[in-house]
Amino acid sequence: MEVRKIPLEQIDQDDHFFLITYPLNPKPLTSSIRRVGLLQPVLLRKLPSQKYQIVSGFKRVLACRDLDFETIDAFVYDLESLEDLEGFRWNLWDTLAVRTLNLAEKAIVLDKLLHRFGLEERGIVRDYMPILGLEPSLKVLEGYLQVHQLEEEVKDYLVAKEIPLKLALELLRFSPEDRKQILSLVRPLELNVHTLKEFLTLIEEVIGRDGIRVENLLDDSGIRDILANLMLSISQKTEKIRKILKRIRYPRLTGLEDQIQEKLQQLRLPKAISIAPPPFLEGDQLKVTFQFRDKKDLENVLGKLHELADKEELDAILMWIAGP
Structure with missing residues (x-):
């Protein structure tokens, strides 16, 4: 031809x-x-x-x-x-x-x-x-x-971020207006797939439990103020909003996490040692990580760890994660 x-x-x-x-x-x-x-x-x-x-x-x-x-x-x-x-x-x-x-x-x-x-x-x-x-x-x-059947602005986001089908379908559980509000939240944050899924789950559970719309959640929680704060980086905004959503969804859990973090700060751990509670406080063991350059460093670290065993702050943390 x-x-x-x-x-x-x-x-x-x-x-x-x-x-x-x-x-x-x-x-x-x-x-x-x-x-x-x-x-x-x-x-x-x-x-x-x-x-x-x-x-x-x-x-x-x-x-x-x-x-x-x-x-x-x-x-x-x-x-x-x-x-x-x-x-x-x-x-x-x-x-x-x-x-x-x-x-x-x-x-x-x-x-x-x-x-x-x-x-x-x-x-x-x-x-x-x-x-x-x-x-x-x-x-x-x-x-x-x-x-x-999704709105064009939603499909634009899904394509731009290469969102997989399974996660895209989670947006269908929201109304068109709620999807619009969710986009106003997630687009500026440039979330990865894991964090986007976490945000969608938290939002769905909160609005389902409280009988509110996504717009009310964003307005009343201070999330919009965080998005508009020019002094914060994208990663800082993401972490602050994540904490707000978790606090609203799990008020008792986040309150306990805050108490644990306060006690960890009171321990005044050296930079070479870190202690982390189990994720979502699901478990009864703390995770300790440490670093050293030589045998002398190792002896110092082990000495600090031995001292921790007598700290009241550590007793409180262990009691909290052990539960009733």
């Missing part, structure tokens, strides 16, 4: 029938085309309206438009020679040949296969999910279909 030059004004750039790419950001490609030109023709389908429908190459079309190109190189098919599902499959193979799809793109593919092209769920699981690098499971399929 020969390459044709198609006027950009005749291409319907709002027709997303075959679109997979998310987010649709042509800027990086625009810079490349500006330097070296368009290296690969796009794939179009001519409609009865005489407009052209993009089958593959959405970002290339948008980049050429932004560069004020009048025409674009394209392979052109008509409706009779390129059926809907075949065109979609071509776009999918074309994309997978150069990169892996992100969470939102996989959700788009699966949703279109089911709802736009009418494929059966079991056929999608068998024929398409392995190609997408997914476990061939109806449960996983349902998860991606749910992700597809």
